Amino acid sequence: MIAVFVPTSVFGSACGTQHGLAEPIRSGGADGIEIRRELFPHEALPLAECREAVLRSGLRCIYSVPMELWNPEGRLNEETLSHILAEAEILKPEMLKVSLGYYAGIPGFASEGELKGAEQERLGQLERLLRQYRETAGALTLLIENDQTSYGGRAENLKAFFQAVERCGLDGVKMTFDTGNWLYSGEDPLKAAETFAPYVAYIHCKHVIRSGGMWVTLPLPQEEDALWRKLLRLLPSDVPRAIEFGLPGEGCLEGYIGMLREGGSGTTGAGIAEITAEIGKGIA
Numbered sequence: 001m002i003a004v005f006v007p008t009s010v011f012g013s014a015c016g017t018q019h020g021l022a023e024p025i026r027s028g029g030a031d032g033i034e035i036r037r038e039l040f041p042h043e044a045l046p047l048a049e050c051r052e053a054v055l056r057s058g059l060r061c062i063y064s065v066p067m068e069l070w071n072p073e074g075r076l077n078e079e080t081l082s083h084i085l086a087e088a089e090i091l092k093p094e095m096l097k098v099s100l101g102y103y104a105g106i107p108g109f110a111s112e113g114e115l116k117g118a119e120q121e122r123l124g125q126l127e128r129l130l131r132q133y134r135e136t137a138g139a140l141t142l143l144i145e146n147d148q149t150s151y152g153g154r155a156e157n158l159k160a161f162f163q164a165v166e167r168c169g170l171d172g173v174k175m176t177f178d179t180g181n182w183l184y185s186g187e188d189p190l191k192a193a194e195t196f197a198p199y200v201a202y203i204h205c206k207h208v209i210r211s212g213g214m215w216v217t218l219p220l221p222q223e224e225d226a227l228w229r230k231l232l233r234l235l236p237s238d239v240p241r242a243i244e245f246g247l248p249g250e251g252c253l254e255g256y257i258g259m260l261r262e263g264g265s266g267t268t269g270a271g272i273a274e275i276t277a278e279i280g281k282g283i284a
Helices: 008-014 019-027 045-059 078-091 112-137 155-168 190-198 227-234 253-261 272-283
Strands: 006-007 032-036 060-070 095-103 142-145 173-178 198-203 207-211 214-218 241-243
Touching: 006 008, 006 060, 006 190, 006 227, 006 253, 008 019, 008 032, 019 032, 019 045, 032 045, 045 155, 060 078, 078 095, 078 272, 095 155, 095 198, 095 272, 112 155, 112 214, 142 155, 155 190, 190 198, 190 227, 198 227, 241 253
Parallel strands: 006 032, 006 241, 032 060, 060 095, 095 142, 142 173, 173 198, 198 241
Antiparallel strands: 207 214
16 A cells, blocks of 8 residues: 655645654544654754654654755755754654755766765765664665755756666665745756656655646645646655645645545545635636
């Protein structure tokens, strides 16, 4: 059965405490929760409370952190990553999700061996930090998400990074494929799905349209030819999927979970069709 995760951000202003959402998410039929660091209060990080709530609920857990892995000089943000990994030791998620940042391919090498050597040097510190974490805290997959920036969401940069990871044999570094962010960053989502499918370990699902000269994120539509359905057919069918949009009303969480679990086959919870129809009227 396909696993479905629910980020705490989908509840919007009704989020409350993130650890308080574990049971509602489980009751809605989800398999996992995505804890969002940006939703914690500035003065406190109740990671231990979140960990206890996750254990009680039996949910799987992903920790999402709005950090860029590579700085504008193309160097690893080592201090920030070390700090985030220390937080992950408390929460103990199975995956840690970040953005790529300013990684780009390394030009000017005449041979594959020279290129691999340069990449190993560049990725060596990342490998060391991940190895240290796993030796003390256990298994962890690092997820790199295509974000909405012109650099971290650029297909060319993401491809260079994942090819380097593959050449260097860096284990446990995979991709979060966000179905809507490609449009924000000016990329072709279908082409991206074909390119990055081998690296994908987690899928963020949302619907994006152009309205008023800007991109707008909406809940998933039910139409059989919807882009999100086409993308799921190109991506691995055995990796977790997540709702990545604000819930448009009460009582619809279970329906959207069902849509994602069945790959968009049309089975939905009561009320979703009516809610999405009203959303469409408001955007038009």
